[in-house]
Every structure is written in structure tokens, then in C-alpha cells.
Amino acid sequence: xxxVLKCGLFAVLFAVSSIALFTGSSASxxxxxxxxxxxxxxxxxxxxxxxxxxxxxxxxxxxxxxxYDNIDFCGDQSNFCQYLTELKDRIDNHGSKNIIVxxxxxxxxxxxxxxxxxxxxxxxxxxxxxxxxxxxYATLIAKKNLxxxxxxxxxxxxxxxxxxxxxxxxxxxxxxTNATYVDLGYPIVFSNLDIPEYPEGYEGELVNGGEAxxxxxxxxxxxxxxxxxxxxxxxxxxxxxxxEDYKIYWWISNVTTDGVQPEEAFALSGCTNADYNNNFTVxxxxxxxxxxxxADKDCNILQxxxxxxxxxxxxxxxxxxxxxxxxxxxxxxxIIGEIPDNAILKAIRQFxxxxxxxxxxxxxxxxxxxxxxxxxxxCSPINLPLLGEQVSLTCIRPTIQASPMGxxxxxxxxxxTGMVTWWVAWKTFGTIKSxxxxxxxxxxxxxx
Amino acid sequence: xxxxxxxxxxxGLMSMLGVPLLETGLAFIFGxxxxxxxxxxxxxxxxxxxxxxALHNGLSDIQAMFDIGMTYxxxxxxxSLIPQTAITLIVSxxxxxxxxxxxxxxxxxxxxxxxxxxx
Numbered sequence: 001x002x003x004v005l006k007c008g009l010f011a012v013l014f015a016v017s018s019i020a021l022f023t024g025s026s027a028s029x030x031x032x033x034x035x036x037x038x039x040x041x042x043x044x045x046x047x048x049x050x051x052x053x054x055x056x057x058x059x060x061x062x063x064x065x066x067x068y069d070n071i072d073f074c075g076d077q078s079n080f081c082q083y084l085t086e087l088k089d090r091i092d093n094h095g096s097k098n099i100i101v102x103x104x105x106x107x108x109x110x111x112x113x114x115x116x117x118x119x120x121x122x123x124x125x126x127x128x129x130x131x132x133x134x135x136x137y138a139t140l141i142a143k144k145n146l147x148x149x150x151x152x153x154x155x156x157x158x159x160x161x162x163x164x165x166x167x168x169x170x171x172x173x174x175x176x177t178n179a180t181y182v183d184l185g186y187p188i189v190f191s192n193l194d195i196p197e198y199p200e201g202y203e204g205e206l207v208n209g210g211e212a213x214x215x216x217x218x219x220x221x222x223x224x225x226x227x228x229x230x231x232x233x234x235x236x237x238x239x240x241x242x243x244e245d246y247k248i249y250w251w252i253s254n255v256t257t258d259g260v261q262p263e264e265a266f267a268l269s270g271c272t273n274a275d276y277n278n279n280f281t282v283x284x285x286x287x288x289x290x291x292x293x294x295a296d297k298d299c300n301i302l303q304x305x306x307x308x309x310x311x312x313x314x315x316x317x318x319x320x321x322x323x324x325x326x327x328x329x330x331x332x333x334x335i336i337g338e339i340p341d342n343a344i345l346k347a348i349r350q351f352x353x354x355x356x357x358x359x360x361x362x363x364x365x366x367x368x369x370x371x372x373x374x375x376x377x378x379c380s381p382i383n384l385p386l387l388g389e390q391v392s393l394t395c396i397r398p399t400i401q402a403s404p405m406g407x408x409x410x411x412x413x414x415x416x417t418g419m420v421t422w423w424v425a426w427k428t429f430g431t432i433k434s435x436x437x438x439x440x441x442x443x444x445x446x447x448x
Numbered sequence: 449x450x451x452x453x454x455x456x457x458x459x460g461l462m463s464m465l466g467v468p469l470l471e472t473g474l475a476f477i478f479g480x481x482x483x484x485x486x487x488x489x490x491x492x493x494x495x496x497x498x499x500x501x502a503l504h505n506g507l508s509d510i511q512a513m514f515d516i517g518m519t520y521x522x523x524x525x526x527x528s529l530i531p532q533t534a535i536t537l538i539v540s541x542x543x544x545x546x547x548x549x550x551x552x553x554x555x556x557x558x559x560x561x562x563x564x565x566x567x
Contacts, residue, residue: 357493359485361507364514366485369543370478371518372525373471373536379526380519397526413531418460420534424541425459431545 249295271299298392460533470540477543 249271295301379395400409497504525535 357489357496357504357507359489359493360511362489363482363485364511366478366481368514368518368521369539370474372521372539373474373532375518375522376525376530376532376535379522382520382523393523395523395526397529400529409529413533414460415456416460417531417533417537418456420531420537421459422456424537427541428544431548435548 249299249301271295470536474536474540474543477547 376397379397381395382393383390384393385391400406493504496507
């Protein structure tokens with residue numbers, strides 16, 4: 001009984017200190033450093049005391065140009081050149097101690113073709129703490145322990161989405177797409193020699209584009225192609241709204257002659273959730289085409305944003321094998337799968353238990369158990385046929401949490417979790433105690 | 449009874465803070481299991497894939513059924529309103545108990561083999 005009382009006292013103290021801790025953390029959000037993070041409509045940022053030093057020069061690629069050293073490459077696009085020059089000047093001469101990420105995907109014409117160009121700066125150590133969205137808004141994040149940054153510059157000659165740039169128009173300006181987390185090219189690395197000292201516990205502040213609509217909450221989608229596999233994974237932005245409203249409509253076509261697939265040419269399409277760390281893998285062979293669109297809850301491709309504005313770009317920008325592929329083109333040249341040089345070595349390197357086969361089958365129940373702790377958050381509505389109609393059963397928990405009963409539910413959850421914790425602790429101690437029992441079958445063996 | 453509620457709430461808070469550690473631990477354990485399976489079954493899977501692709505596809509189809517099942521499981525667990533933290537704790541407990549039993553069983557098996565071989 002004494003032990004229980006002590007335990008209870010500890011728990012109460014712990015609860016009180018936890019509440020104090022949470023209260024304290026919210027107070028740190030009003031750090032004086034918060035004001036240093038600013039958003040500018042011109043995509044520029046405040047650089048006040050940043051010092052940068054180039055650590056490496058980019059390698060030479062046949063289809064890439066170092067725009068920092070070849071400003072002339074942008075031809076007669078004066079706005080574009082002006083922007084580049086300004087950005088370079090800001091980084092070289094002014095710098096910033098707060099801005100971690102700035103991404104500038106944009107399109108511009110060159111040699112009769114329209115190119116997409118993207119420049120990305122991000123914190124190498126923290127990796128991709130950034131979002132850039134459709135429209136004219138950037139998201140900037142300030143974090144502590146900023147040490148290194150990276151810029152990537154590249155372009156994709158397959159950028160064919162219309163409406164971004166009109167030949168001969170006067171309003172040619174850098175255009176920000178919804179390309180997020182897309183690494184188009186080689187890294188140009190420089191370090192920040194003026195590491196800001198943030199207050200203890202300061203976690204930074206995320207500033208969203210003020211007028212960005214629902215499309216600003218699109219998840220970040222990356223695609224990768226490993227041997228015979230196209231994988232799509234999505235990851236939510238921190239501090240953004242729930243992703244439950246979004247799904248990814250994907251389409252994959254494949255032409256194969258290796259006899260593994262039942263048909264030589266086929267196309268698959270479907271819908272997948274855009275939840276955190278959601279993965280979807282499709283086997284592909286040789287030539288394949290992939291497209292992905294942001295879709296609504298019912299898997300209809302999004303045509304308009306929440307405010308009813310027509311979306312100029314509802315397509316997920318794909319990254320395949322380190323280069324960006326715009327799924328709107330029908331040209332498969334950019335994403336022709338590699339025929340492995342050594343199939344066995346590659347298979348060993350890339351084999352995973354969930355790749356199917358015996359290992360996949362045996363691992364499936366284990367994986368099911370492994371995903372149980374996180375599965376609650378990945379609920380998606382279930383469609384069931386009922387009297388000739390499709391009935392959609394929505395997830396209950398988010399509905400409750402969004403309602404006024406949410407607070408009550410959360411309180412009850414804490415209590416239920418406490419009871420389960422008690423039970424688990426009790427059973428765990430019991431298990432450990434039983435191990436000490438010499439009559440226990442397991443211990444008998446262990447003591448040998 | 450007056451003590452019980454804050455005690456339970458305190459334990460709840462405590463477990464919520466400890467859950468990321470548990471999840472990391474679970475991920476490590478299951479990752480190790482996956483690796484062991486991979487090492488053991490890779491030759492067989494390569495052989496099946498090369499010689500009997502239809503069988504390989506069939507096995508993959510069965511695996512896909514698990515994925516579908518997990519979609520329904522996610523819905524059922526969501527509808528049950530059991531806190532995610534509680535589920536993590538329960539899974540962690542049974543992984544712990546299972547680990548203890550499996551380890552002991554392994555030792556027992558090894559000893560039996562040793563006795564069979566050398567006595």
C-alpha cells in the first residue's frame with residue numbers, strides 16, 4: 001500500500017511538473033528571436049548577419065548549369081536574371097542567421113524550350129524542414145543549431161505544364177510551384193559561420209504563407225525507383241493542418257517483356273492516403289510512366305482549391321532517381337528503368353521482407369503487429385457496397401476530436417492510458433518476478 | 449479513490465512521454481526481425497522468383513491481403529477509441545513477454561541439441 005501511495009505521489013508530482021513544463025514551452029514561443037523570422041511577398045528574406053563560405057563547387061553535368069556563375073544563361077528574361085542576381089547578392093554579401101530554407105522553382109524559356117528551374121536552400125543537418133507551395137507564398141522556418149545549408153540548382157526540360165509562362169508576355173516573373181522536397185540537381189554547399197545562439201528550449205517558429213489556401217497543406221510526396229519498384233511516400237508538413245482531406249491519385253503504366261507480369265503492357269491507377277510516412281510500392285519493369293495528382297477524400301483529382309480558385313497545378317511533382325520527372329509528359333525517356341548490372345547483388349542490396357515472396361509472407365503478420373502502435377492515426381474511410389450503393393464509413397476519432405467533445409475524449413484517453421500503463425507495469429513486474437522463480441520453466445533453462 | 453484518479457492521470461501522462469522511446473524500440477526490434485528473415489529466406493525467394501514467378505506472385509498476393517486487412521484493422525481500432533498510446537503499451541508488453549519466452553525457448557532448444565549430440 002505504501003508503495004502505491006509513493007507511486008501516486010510521484011505521479012501527481014510528475015503530472016504537475018509536466019503541466020509546468022508544457023506551460024514553459026509555450027512561453028518560449030514568445031522568444032525575441034521569433035521576430036527575426038519574416039515573410040516577404042517578393043520571396044526575399046531578411047539577411048542581416050549571415051556569413052557564407054563556399055565549401056565545394058558543383059560538378060559539371062551536361063544538362064545543368066551553375067546559374068550562380070552563369071547568370072547570362074537566363075538569356076533575355078530580365079526579371080529572372082534580376083531575381084537571380086539579387087538572390088546571389090543577398091546570400092554573398094548579406095546573409096541571414098535565421099532563414100534555413102528558401103526554394104524557388106520557376107520556369108523560363110531557353111533555346112525554344114521551357115525549362116523548370118528550382119533552387120533550394122535547406123538545412124543539411126535538419127533535412128527538409130521546409131515547404132514551398134502553389135501560389136506566391138513561401139514557408140520559412142527558424143531553428144536552433146543552424147550550421148550548414150545547401151543550395152541545389154537544376155532544371156528539367158520536360159516541364160510542359162501550361163500557364164506558367166507565356167511566350168512574349170510581359171509579366172514574366174519567377175513562378176513558385178508546389179514542388180516541395182524536390183532535389184533537382186547537384187549540391188552547392190556552404191556553411192554558416194555565424195551560428196545563432198538561441199535561448200534554451202527554443203524550437204523555432206514556422207511561418208506559413210499568410211494567405212495560402214488549403215493547397216498549402218499538401219503533403220510532400222517523393223517517388224523513388226529502385227530496381228523494378230516505384231515507391232511513393234508522403235510525409236506531412238509539421239504544424240500544418242490535418243492531411244485527412246487529401247489523397248494521392250496515382251497512375252502507373254508499364255511496358256514489360258520479361259514475362260514476370262501477366263501482361264506486357266498495363267496501367268494501374270488508384271488512390272492512397274497522404275498520411276505521414278505512407279508508402280505505396282508498385283512493381284515496374286523497363287519502360288514505365290508515372291503520374292500522381294492531389295485528390296480529395298473521395299479520390300477525385302483536385303481541380304479547385306478551398307476558395308474555389310482553379311488550380312493551375314494539381315499534379316504531384318515526382319522525384320525519381322534523384323531527378324525530377326513531371327508526370328504530365330508522355331515521354332518516358334526520363335524515367336526508363338535500369339536493367340540491373342548484376343541482378344543477384346542488386347536483389348540482395350534491395351531485398352526487403354515486404355517485397356513479397358516467402359519472407360514477405362512470413363513477415364506480413366510481424367509487420368501487422370509492428371504497425372499496430374501507429375495504425376490508429378492512419379485510419380481511412382471504408383467504402384462498403386450496401387443495397388447497390390457505395391457507403392462510406394468515415395473515421396470516428398477525428399470527428400470526435402474535432403467536435404466540442406474532443407477535450408473530454410482527450411481527458412478520458414489520458415485516464416485510460418494510465419490504467420493500461422498500470423496494467424502493463426503490473427504484468428511486467430509479474431513476468432520479471434516469475435523469471436526469478438526457480439520452478440519457472442524458462443528460468444530452469446536459463447540457470448543451466 | 450481520490451488518489452487513484454491523479455495517479456492514473458499521472459501514469460497516463462508519463463506513458464505518453466515515454467511512448468516515442470517505446471516506438472523506437474519496437475521499430476528496432478521489428479527491423480532486426482526483418483533483417484534476420486531477409487538473411488534466411490533470401491536464397492529461397494530468389495530461387496522462387498527466378499523459377500516459379502507465378503508462385504512468387506501468389507505469395508505476394510497473400511501478403512497483400514494482410515495489407516488490406518490492416519486497413520480494416522486501422523478503422524476498427526479508430527472506432528474503438530482506444531488511445532494510441534495504450535495500444536503501443538500493450539503491444540510493447542506482449543513483445544517483451546514474447547521476447548522472453550522466445551529467448552528461453554531458444555536456449556532450451558540449444559541445450560537439447562547439445563545433449564542429443566554429445567551425450
